[in-house]
Amino acid sequence: MNKRALVLFSGGQDSATCLAWALERYELVETVGFDYGQKHRVELDCREALRGAMADPKWGWSGQLGDDHMVNMQALGAISDTALTADKAIEFNAKGLPNTFVPGRNLLFFQFAAAIAYRRGLEVLVGGMCETDYSGYPDCRDNTLKALQVAMSLGLDAPMVVETPLMWLSKAQTWALAAELGGADLLDVIRRDTHTCYAGDRTHWHDWGFGCGACPACELRAQGYRAYEENLA
Ligand code: ZN
Numbered sequence: 334m335n336k337r338a339l340v341l342f343s344g345g346q347d348s349a350t351c352l353a354w355a356l357e358r359y360e361l362v363e364t365v366g367f368d369y370g371q372k373h374r375v376e377l378d379c380r381e382a383l384r385g386a387m388a389d390p391k392w393g394w395s396g397q398l399g400d401d402h403m404v405n406m407q408a409l410g411a412i413s414d415t416a417l418t419a420d421k422a423i424e425f426n427a428k429g430l431p432n433t434f435v436p437g438r439n440l441l442f443f444q445f446a447a448a449i450a451y452r453r454g455l456e457v458l459v460g461g462m463c464e465t466d467y468s469g470y471p472d473c474r475d476n477t478l479k480a481l482q483v484a485m486s487l488g489l490d491a492p493m494v495v496e497t498p499l500m501w502l503s504k505a506q507t508w509a510l511a512a513e514l515g516g517a518d519l520l521d522v523i524r525r526d527t528h529t530c531y532a533g534d535r536t537h538w539h540d541w542g543f544g545c546g547a548c549p550a551c552e553l554r555a556q557g558y559r560a561y562e563e564n565l566a
Contacts, residue, residue, distance in 0.1 A: 337359060338363070338457040338496075339446055339449060339455045340352045340364050343376055343377075344376040344380040344383060344527060345376055345461070349526070349527045350499065350510055351459050353387060353394075356392070356394035356398060357394070363400050364384065365445070367403075368405055369407065370411065376533075379526055379528045382526045387522075413435050413436065415432050415433060416432045417435055431549060440481060443495065457494045458495050459498070463500055463502060465499075465501055465506075468549060504553055504556065505564060508523075524541060524558075525543075529542065530543065531549065532544070541555050541557075
């Protein structure tokens with residue numbers, strides 16, 4: 334495909350899998366990360382190692398991997414009152430939504446990404462949002478992102494396609510997609526170099542990667558990996 338893409342790349346499992354997916358498809362793939370004062374900002378440190386690993390010639394993607402962009406969005410952390418951006422315990426509201434939900438986060442990320450894509454001549458935005466095994470974040474929903482695609486394409490007067498390859502995959506299927514794209518080697522890179530844990534724990538090693546093993550993000554990741562392995566068995 335002769336299109337050019339910008340991947341919303343946090344350094345987590347989902348966005349790393351999306352980066353590999355995009356590198357397999359598009360002639361040029363740039364990446365963008367956002368620093369919004371997340372407590373687990375260690376995820377941002379993972380980005381460089383992941384980009385380096387995916388530039389390895391063995392996957393044939395090094396020619397497609399383009400520039401990386403980092404956007405300072407401290408203002409989002411400053412106006413949010415969440416367990417991801419302030420020192421507070423993770424809790425769930427009456428609707429079951431955890432207070433790790435940062436209101437407006439994905440809406441803002443996509444709009445900043447679109448502004449970069451517009452300047453760089455990139456027409457596809459790729460994000461790892463998913464509404465299958467997810468925390469119920471309303472800004473991860475397919476309809477939210479489809480509406481955003483329309484609003485951005487109109488507001489920029491330039492086609493801005495939002496691709497979410499993980500939208501209908503379970504977490505187990507996301508691990509399987511990584512294996513499909515880059516075999517056991519890519520699975521190892523994603524286990525070792527991506528970060529998911531909300532507590533920012535990169536000292537405790539599990540077969541699914543580093544993490545505290547107890548936060549909702551670790552639980553989703555661990556459950557998904559176990560289901561992936563069981564499907565293989
Ligand atoms: Zn954790």
